[in-house]
Amino acid sequence: MSKSVAIFSRFPLASKLKESLPFIDFIDVKQTDPTPLYTAEVILADYDYVGPHLSKLQNIKWIQGTWAGIDYLKPFIQNDNPPKFLITRTSGENFGQLMGEHVLATMIFWERNYFQARENQYLKNWDKSICSEDHRSLAELTVGILGIGSIGNRIGRTLNYLGSTIYGYGRQEINLNNEEYEHISQYFTQATLKDFLANVDYVINVLPATPQTDNLLGNGILENCKGKNVIFINVGRGNIIKETELINALNQEWISGAILDVFENEPLSKDSPLWEMKNVFITPHISGNSRSRDIIKKFVMNYERYQNNQPLINIVDFDKGY
């Protein structure tokens, strides 16, 4: 059983981890000298740091990643020969909380036109009319969530608590009577995606990037949203719709706005027309920011399981792609 852990991350983790796990030797690996990785049994790492070294890890049994999406690892993994060791993601409740907060706040700012309030502040302009007297409250919205894993369900449950009607979308048939889906009033799959889009006020994408989700909202399917003041929120991955198709959907007014945290290409190029579109709000992939405190909590929990030969939490399944 390894009593040392290699840390390869931009987050400040080592000293706080030492407080929680005082008998473990934490090795802070520098990018200028990655050799300690090659003999490590356990690594706590950012995926973009560790990715290029995957093939050189001789003794590795477990990598705990510092965030949820494994996109940065994928180029270094052969589909027909997935890793023999475990990779676990930092996912779950904390991202659900943070991404839920992002979704709530941006929806409310959008419905109330509070971006305009901020601009009016600069102009010293007291204008009560910015927030229309019949603006929509969350309680009056039907919100469709693409992806009903832990994050999607957390977002849906919160919106449902605030009064929204929740529609869910996923790959498999599910039992809506299951307690974990009790906030969902209707459920849709690929075969009924058009009905889903035709009946919601918001479309929130939480799906990971997989071959099944590539351009899922492309090929004109967003035309089903037309005429209903639908807003698209993307906190999942930019692969869900090609950027050109998203811009077209906005220009055609199939959807009336987009609140975008993730993009087909990141960072978003300065050439992208999205930056200047009035009906778009852009954040730079920070809706579910990993925070040191959450990474540490997850690592400590998983390390204790590892020591006790218990199954780890959030193991990457390379068949599913996340």
Place this chain on the structure above:
Amino acid sequence: MSKSVAIFSRFPLASKLKESLPFIDFIDVKQTDPTPLYTAEVILADYDYVGPHLSKLQNIKWIQGTWAGIDYLKPFIQNDNPPKFLITRTSGENFGQLMGEHVLATMIFWERNYFQARENQYLKNWDKSICSEDHRSLAELTVGILGIGSIGNRIGRTLNYLGSTIYGYGRQEINLNNEEYEHISQYFTQATLKDFLANVDYVINVLPATPQTDNLLGNGILENCKGKNVIFINVGRGNIIKETELINALNQEWISGAILDVFENEPLSKDSPLWEMKNVFITPHISGNSRSRDIIKKFVMNYERYQNNQPLINIVDFDKGY
């Protein structure tokens, strides 16, 4: 029993009310000819419209107001001789929902620095560092709410659902075991206001304007918040602290920011330094905007009670001042 109702409001109400109460004669009173008010038994009115006419209402039995705060009525009412007729406010769950949404959204934008995200969008600047990696989630905040009536409790319950610890402040001793206060973990009154301020991350004022709340947060008491990154949100009334004292509290860094929807003087004068302060977010008294749909719902409910001689909801108590 009156079968006619005079409407004196800037909101478009008559045609939708007719749908709900088809046997009632709704008289749309114009500001150019207010005489129909003088003989009306029931009036649905904006307070600033009806206020100057109060002394001329000969047959009035009940005025339903279109919003919650009666500030605009007070100049026309003698304290030692309050009206003999009923005045009811449009208050309750809808304002709690809307003001709760305002509070949630502005807190989250503040903690994540999303105002900067909007500015960065104009600059086409992809800067992930704006949202600090250890920013606070709602689940990590202790939120103190000044005022634990229906609106304050609704806001508190929602924040508590999202993980915040809730401290309450009110005039009277209450029983925290009462179901309506189950979201409150500690309760404070005037005698313990300093302790309240010394132990919260956010101070949210929901109190109405009354002699008891005049400058309640003035006279330097906000110094108790010093050094703890406390944000003040005001969705109640601007009388809670004099504008000069609020500006001083910000300049002294007793509090680190203010999210202001209401002000000592409204509309906020172009001369006010608040407009230009970087640690202030200003909205023009719209956090709990009355909406036609909510006014209609409340009026229909109260009118049915009125017809059936049942007690009306949200009757103004002139002793309390709201």
